[in-house]
Amino acid sequence: MSFYFGMCQDRAMSILESVPREQAVTCCGLATSPVTQADAVRLAPVFKALGDPVRLRMVSMIAAQPELCVCEITPAFDLSSGTISHHLKLLREAGLVDCERRGTFVYYWVNPEALGALSTLLAVTEPA
Amino acid sequence: MSFYFGMCQDRAMSILESVPREQAVTCCGLATSPVTQADAVRLAPVFKALGDPVRLRMVSMIAAQPELCVCEITPAFDLSSGTISHHLKLLREAGLVDCERRGTFVYYWVNPEALGALSTLLAVTEPA
DNA sequence: CAGTTGATTCGACATCCATCGAAGCAGGAG
């Protein structure tokens, strides 16, 4: 049995994309529509994915380019390639990035909708 | 020796506030100005603070009100008061909320600048 | 003063997480 098939296929119903729009969580800001228990459970892992210095830089690097090869990401960090892969996987599972293999190389790009949704969520419109 | 003095006093040079503006990290978006190693180390803990369902809901609850007493936050969660305090402390240390004791009660409110900075950081303007 | 209530801190514990090194897979090149 292959353990290898799930790589770029797990676009993983991107936690964010799976949030029903009528819940307003992704379109109205933290303060105006309080995050429910269920939404918090969906959204927290996305923030957690950004909650590591390595992954935050990765997202930033990838976001600055239309797409970026793993072979260009790896040398920017003093980490083993296994660890790099691990972080990229977490970012994928969070729905923040997506990837595609082309020949020997694997290219990553950001999911703008995911970042945008978080941005909107945090854009507080002060109450009272 | 008192271990108790640092409660609301550690407004903690709010990681975000300590980011020099000329670095442009907090005002121009992830993609347009890649996050440096140092910035990532400062910013990641803030995202990490939001990376827990309990804390995410807490921030949301607090953000929805001008201010909120701990005694109103606690019953919303099925957690001991010690755990509630722990989470609130992390949010304080991340610079996301601030608090003040008034008599017996302690009131929390969000730091809009911190949330706004994160929001701006994630507001991607697509490259290329 | 002693007693009560709200909130934080401490100590302990189970779980999770970042990391490495090694092993395995995918796709070319010879």
Place this chain on the structure above:
DNA sequence: CTCCTGCTTCGATGGATGTCGAATCAACTG
């Protein structure tokens, strides 16, 4: 086919994290 390289996955490990319950502190009340 056999190598070789890029990337991922696995297994193990030290350190961080969420949780509770108990102890402590702060402030008010009687």
